[in-house]
Amino acid sequence: MSKHFPNSKVCATDLDDAREICQMNIDLNGCDNCSFEELDWEVEEQNGVKWDVIIVTDCTYNPLYYDALLHVLQRESSSHTVVLIAHKFREPLSESEFFTKCMANFTLQRQRWYSDSSTLIHMGLYRCQK
Ligand SMILES: C[S@@+](CC[C@H](N)C(=O)[O-])C[C@H]1O[C@@H](n2cnc3c(N)ncnc32)[C@H](O)[C@@H]1O
Known part of the structure; x- marks a missing residue:
């Protein structure tokens, strides 16, 4: 979604356990407008x-x-x-x-x-x- 809407600010959330894989996906996909935040x-x-x-x-x-x-x-x-x-x-x-x-x-x-x-x-x- 962040690639489809490059002018948007995207926040991907999950438990902290998922931070590493989520950040890896963000980086691999070159999603500059997306960041990970822990959310329980x-x-x-x-x-x-x-x-x-x-x-x-x-x-x-x-x-x-x-x-x-x-x-x-x-x-x-x-x-x-x-x-x-x-x-x-x-x-x-x-x-x-x-x-x-x-x-x-x-x-x-x-x-x-x-x-x-x-x-x-x-x-x-x-x-x-x-
Ligand atoms: C079946 S996975 C889906 C992951 C991802 N959303 C996807 O579509 O690939 C369910 C997700 O819910 C998250 N989850 C479970 N309990 C949670 C909680 N209390 N707060 C936030 N996330 C939680 C798990 O860490 C897991 O990543």
Whole structure:
């Protein structure tokens, strides 16, 4: 995304464990407008940041983190923020709980859906806005 929008400021986040591989990807792709910042969904921060776009990829697999992740999305978005959630279903029943919770604070639209019964891969892209 940072290559597609070279005039934007992109911040890639994950736990500190992922810093090295994330920074390597940033460097290998020559993403000069992208930096890595540690973000633990379970740690409360008061940075006052509101993003234009938040992209979440493959982070909805563990029900234990749903409330913390949704809290971060709520905290760092305004009514103008578009939240894109790219999602690979691993446990469809429990993971649909994430989207049910999400709908309490965001309007949710499914943009894309990919399903392959031979490989049992199911993926979706959702657009959320307050
Ligand atoms: C399945 S990986 C997806 C990684 C990456 N977003 C991608 O699409 O390749 C899930 C990621 O969630 C991160 N994660 C798990 N718990 C987290 C937490 N409490 N705060 C922030 N990130 C967390 C993990 O470190 C891991 O990188």
